[in-house]
Amino acid sequence: MNAFAQIRQSLIIALWFMFITFPVLVVRVNTIEKVVEWRWLNMIYVGIGSFLISFVWRYFLERKAQGGKEDTHPAPATATEKPFMQRLMAEPRLYRPFLIVLSLFGLAFPFLPFASTYQINIVTNALLYIMLGLGLNIVVGLAGLLHLGYVAFYAVGAYSYALLYYHFGIGFWVALPIGALFAAIFGIILGFPVLRLRGDYLAIVTLGFAEITRLVLENWNGFSFGPSGIAGIPRPGLFGMEMDLHQGTIYIYFLMIALCLFTIFVVNRLQNSRIGRAWVALREDEVACEAMGVDPTTAKLTAFALGSTWAGLAGVVFAAKTTFVNPASFTFLESAMILSIVVLGGMGSIVGVIIGAFILILLPEYLRAFSEYRMLLFGMIMVVMMIFRPQGIIVGIRQIYEFKKVAAKEGNRQ
Amino acid sequence: MDYFFELFLGGLTRGSIYALIALGYTMVYGIIELINFAHGEIYMIGAFTALIVSSVLAFAGMSGPSVLFLAASVAIIYSAAYGFTVEKIAYKPLRQAPRLSPLISAIGMSIFLQNYVMLAQTSDFLPFPSLLPELPFLESYGLKIGSSEFIILVTTAVSMVLLMLLIKFTKMGKAMRATAQDRNMAMLVGVDVNRTISYTFIIGSILAAIGGVLIASHIGRINFYIGFIAGIKAFTAAVLGGIGSIPGAVLGAFILGWTESFATGYVSSDYEDVFAFVLLVLILIIRPSGLLGRSTVQKV
Structure with missing residues (x-):
């Protein structure tokens, strides 16, 4: 996606969130004194916030989608390589x-x-x-x-x-x-x-x-x-x-x-x-x-x-x-x-x-x-x-039994 | 006998509201096999939106049925918008994930929405204006039925007939039934599955909003937590009838409504919520597929 389309999409998202948060976040009624409090600042925060977050969100979703593809075809080398925390x-x-x-x-x-x-x-x-x-x-x-x-x-x-x-x-x-x-x-x-x-x-x-x-x-x-x-x-x-x-x-x-x-x-x-x-x-x-x-x-x-x-x-x-x-x-x-x-x-x-x-x-x-x-x-x-990151900050260690000789074949099957 | 009739009517009213919410659960479960935990919160947001709109209009000097109409329409629009957005954010990225993931995500969404409303509005109970009009003609028939109860029953009945027609006779309904049967197969024959799922969430949210406006003006006060208990009870109703089955949800809702009403009337009112939970636990143990549900065969 090019930059222009990205910005347009984020703008749409920002407008959407400004719309849906409007009654709850902007208006507050005081039913005893019968006055309505309008909090327009909140709307601006929501707009800016959702505009920025939508970029981050999309970036991570894309990265996750690519990561998923890599997982299905693991390179033989990754079988022995563990994440940093697990190695530690x-x-x-x-x-x-x-x-x-x-x-x-x-x-x-x-x-x-x-x-x-x-x-x-x-x-x-x-x-x-x-x-x-x-x-x-x-x-x-x-x-x-x-x-x-x-x-x-x-x-x-x-x-x-x-x-x-x-x-x-x-x-x-x-x-x-x-x-x-x-x-x-x-x-x-x-x-x-x-x-x-x-x-x-x-x-x-x-x-x-x-x-x-x-x-x-x-x-x-x-x-x-x-x-x-x-x-x-x-x-x-x-x-x-x-x-x-x-x-x-x-x-x-x-x-x-x-x-x-x-x-x-x-x-x-x-x-x-x-x-x-x-x-x-x-x-x-x-x-x-x-x-x-x-x-x-x-x-x-x-x-x-x-x-x-x-x-x-x-x-x-x-x-x-x-x-x-x-x-x-x-x-x-x-x-x-x-x-x-x-x-x-x-x-x-x-x-x-x-x-x-x-x-x-x-x-x-x-x-x-x-x-x-x-x-x-x-x-x-x-x-x-x-x-x-459904596995959490730190991935639980799993017991792995390896046959050293056929490790390459096993790695492909995982 | 009068007392019995009163309890019967109370149970019927309760049951109608539970049915409106339970339909949302059962439809979503039927189509993506997910317990939409945030559904009770959609109902709560509908009630809050109606409260805010009607108060603003009332301060501006409006009154009468036009307030009800405007408040209910805005509540329906916003609930639908929230239902749609929640699905897009919290469930859509998890379509292919293991079953536990969307469930935890749904619980998270529910907690998030509760606290969002609490922080943006208030944690106190707010008085809800009685929007439902008085119907004087009921008295002349000598019926022992309040006008708000009457309106709740009629509205529920009408909504359900409309829903039935929608599911049976429209193209969207057909797409929904196809997706519920087999998502991949529906995709192959040209059903836009993503759009169908969105429609399901929107329709469920609209029903929840109707329920929210009705019950809030019947009881007269709301807070951010009403969605949690109502959601659990509606879910109980859906499970009782057999989750995924639309007539089942309605049947289950009425049974639950009567159980609660009679149990609080004849046994003890302290344990009102306990009865619903006990009923839920019992059904799941004795007949997990529900009264009208088909038991699924686990294939290996």
């Missing part, structure tokens, strides 16, 4: 120093001069989302089951701790495994009926399930104390030591680091285990997977149960961290946020999910002006990532 992760000499620096920073962070209670809290929050993201990654990324009700299990964990403490005075460390167990049981209960469903139906049923959970928590006053929630949940203790707020925050921070490391360890081991490979096979092709002797029922149920376990653990920590739970913390938007972490980072990739969580949780915190637009941005990220 496959080479201990490269990633070890990086890891050491990172873990030193992680350990020293709460004691650095700029780390106030607030700062530590934000990072702890990001760590919590890493855990949730990695848990959801088992279900969505590895087993390929689109789960939109993940937050229900998070709620199960949080409410288990809150209610166990309220009724029986059970402490954090005992509640942690119990919360995880409850969440896992809930996961299996949900898993059984939906086993037969395909991707999009499954998504809706999980979403419906989460909404049911939230509505029950909101309305069943005798059980969950309704919308006002449960307050005064104790923070985790450490052998009866007295801690002030700042120390307590630091303690939870280290607790989260430990739990995250544990999660990463387990998920990593799971990925390469027999069941992990069964999940990936299930994701790729259910029929073929069954034909190869993998039982899809067990694989799906374990994916649900294990995914939910992490949500339950995170839920217990969440309840202990905020010392307060109510149903408003467990809306669909929370599920969507965790899902966008997994989608942005890269489905099936551990490093990707970690990076995704840090980007999506920390960025809006530090760019205050922009935190209002957080959900808007999440929505946009989900659309844009699916169109231009």
Whole structure:
């Protein structure tokens, strides 16, 4: 396309967007004072913005179309050439120093001069989302089951701790495994009926399930104390030591680091285990997977149960961290946020999910002006990532078995 | 018996609105096998546009049926424009992608549109003017039916008949049916598939906008979140009837409307939304292909 036609097309697009955003973005009516506010500036922004974005959009679409063609006829050399990040992760000499620096920073962070209670809290929050993201990654990324009700299990964990403490005075460390167990049981209960469903139906049923959970928590006053929630949940203790707020925050921070490391360890081991490979096979092709002797029922149920376990653990920590739970913390938007972490980072990739969580949780915190637009941005990220980079920032590493001698032939077939 | 009739009528009204939205889901699913998550948002945008237009006109001193007519037309035009644009941006580039991708993209679009309206307008509930005229002749027949309920039922019935005629007898309808059966084959016999898909989105969005204007003036208040719940319920209706089947969507919508109405009337009003979700989960477990849907055979 020549430059003139491009500009003309972008102009048309800009005009179209100025037209469709007109009533919502330009006009605002105040029904009480009966005045109309006209915000013409917004129209100019939309015009200029969509004019420029349309160029970028087209450029990337074209590049994607060309990239797709190259993929179908791979040159033999590309078989051994991996993307930069994968090469980095496959080479201990490269990633070890990086890891050491990172873990030193992680350990020293709460004691650095700029780390106030607030700062530590934000990072702890990001760590919590890493855990949730990695848990959801088992279900969505590895087993390929689109789960939109993940937050229900998070709620199960949080409410288990809150209610166990309220009724029986059970402490954090005992509640942690119990919360995880409850969440896992809930996961299996949900898993059984939906086993037969395909991707999009499954998504809706999980979403419906989460909404049911939230509505029950909101309305069943005798059980969950309704919308006002449960307050005064104790923070985790450490052998009866007295801690002030700042120390307590630091303690939870280290607790989260430990739990995250544990999660990463387990998920990593799971990925390469027999069941992990069964999940990936299930994701790729259910029929073929069954034909190869993998039982899809067990694989799906374990994916649900294990995914939910992490949500339950995170839920217990969440309840202990905020010392307060109510149903408003467990809306669909929370599920969507965790899902966008997994989608942005890269489905099936551990490093990707970690990076995704840090980007999506920390960025809006530090760019205050922009935190209002957080959900808007999440929505946009989900659309844009699916169109231009469905594999996420970091592509999950796949086990590749190579026969050295016939590598050239295999490369052609891929 | 009076109470029963009231609930029955309430369920019928609800069902009509669900049907108008569910048709959009079922048509889109029939043609590209995608759950258009953003469809509820199209309905919400229709209601917002109608609110804005009618308020501006009311401040300018206009009143009467001309306001309703103008507000509804503008709402329909804008909903159609949004439906068309959403398809072009979020779904068209993903036609050949694995099934999960357009679904995630659709969820993203839905979140985006919700927050777009929230940030551009307000997160509070806005009062919606009662645009529907009062019909005094209903009283003389001794019917226990409100005029807005009557208008909703009639409008829905008319829209559905028009849709049926459109799909059965026009060239566009034929193209839509052909594309739904087999997209590649339709392309071979000269159907412009891209245009047909766009038409499907536009028609679905128009129906959603009609539903949006009707329900908003019936209930009297809207906010940016109405599309989410309405969308899920309409989807439930579509699945209940068998997704992809147009009569099924209407049947499912009425069943859902009555279930909700009777359950809130006789059981408990606290759990109004729970009934819809429980119904959805139950159908999908017992009969995933829906009441009128054909069960698809998985070929290898």
